[in-house]
Amino acid sequence: MTFGFYAKNDDSFVQIDSEKPRLCMVHKGNYAAPSGFVASVVFPAPITTQEPPCIFIRPSTTSATELYRYLNISGSPGNWTGFSIEAANVTYSPSGKWFAAVFASPGNSQFGLRLFDGGTNLVYDSGAPAVIFTKASNSWVYVGQVHLEIANAYYYRTPVAASLAEDEYLMLNPFSRSMPAHAVRASSCGIRMQYSGGYLEMYLVNVAAWTDIGRVAAVFAKLSV
Template identity: 45%
Template sequence: MSYGLEAINDNSYVQIDSETPRLCAIYNGIYLPSGRFSYVTFPSPITTAEPPCIFIQNSPTRPGDIYNSMTVNGGPGAWTGFTLATNNIAYLPTGKWFAAVFASRSTSEYGIFCWAGDTKLIYDSGAVPVIFTRASHSWSYQGVVVVGELGQGYAWANNMVGPLLSDEYFMINPFSRGVLQYHTTAAERGVRFNYGGNYLQIYSFSAISPWTNAGAPGAVFARLPGT
């Protein structure tokens, strides 16, 4: 930048930039099932133009539940919540979540505040920053699998392997699209963190074999300390 406020830590990473907001957690909580769905309503609408990033931690007490969609409800300037759906009526979506945006929400009575030229608050020392822990878009095809009541499916494992920390989540936004397959439209995609193998896993359930290359959706993990 030619002028403005910039703070750099001991590792030469920019932590505050008056021209570039950081990703901050706005709301967090738990989600509970309503059948194979889970409906989450934010305490008040999120007012950004772009939809929030939704991070979830599917509960280790229900490790077999597979999530096949996440829809952010509302619209630009008024995102009201999100809906999770699982693949099977036997699945009861349960876990933790947080919603994050590239903006700050004033939560403190005192501290440091920074506004952009368009008067938007882009830094608040009281806002909770999202701590990214790992990211990868590399996947390995695992082949045909049998998943409980769903029967035969196809699976891919993210090549980044490691246990999920108690306050660590994965972003589910990239997994709202289908998996490419031969001679037809995309097949429905499912995702979960596989606690047995310590990796993120995606699935396709279809009578037609998919391509072994599922594309490169981003597996992005972040911590929210204290949750």
């Protein structure tokens, strides 16, 4: 930056920058499907960013065999109203905790520090909970073919660096779109957290043999407060 304000921590990482908004939580809560395998969430108020929010989830540990697919963010640029997620395993209804985050600071605090950029846009609010990335992996190991309740699938696994803490969440957006697959344009994708084993599973459904799915990122984070 050429002028303005920024602050660094003891490791020389920039924590606050008046020209670059940090990723902040806007809404949070619990999700659960009342019946069936689709859980829908309506935000308490629309999210007004042009880009869709980042959706983080922590599936319930009491039903670890949930297989998530088809994240859908409702609304349009400047008016994001909620999201829905679908479980591919029809035996279990999806449930857990979630939060939505954007690269902007909502002005909710009644006291503290706020910074604005040259266009009078709020870029920092000391009362806005920041999203802290805790671990990430883009290395997937092909395990083999399995049979799910819905269809045959090819199964991959990525380890979590350490057991997830109670306040750690998985970013769902990278898995919300279809994955490239052999002999077809795209394949339905499902993911599942295995808390006991300490890894994230991914399944590509109804495709020909395909052992390399590329470097899709599994990102985990927690909130600063």
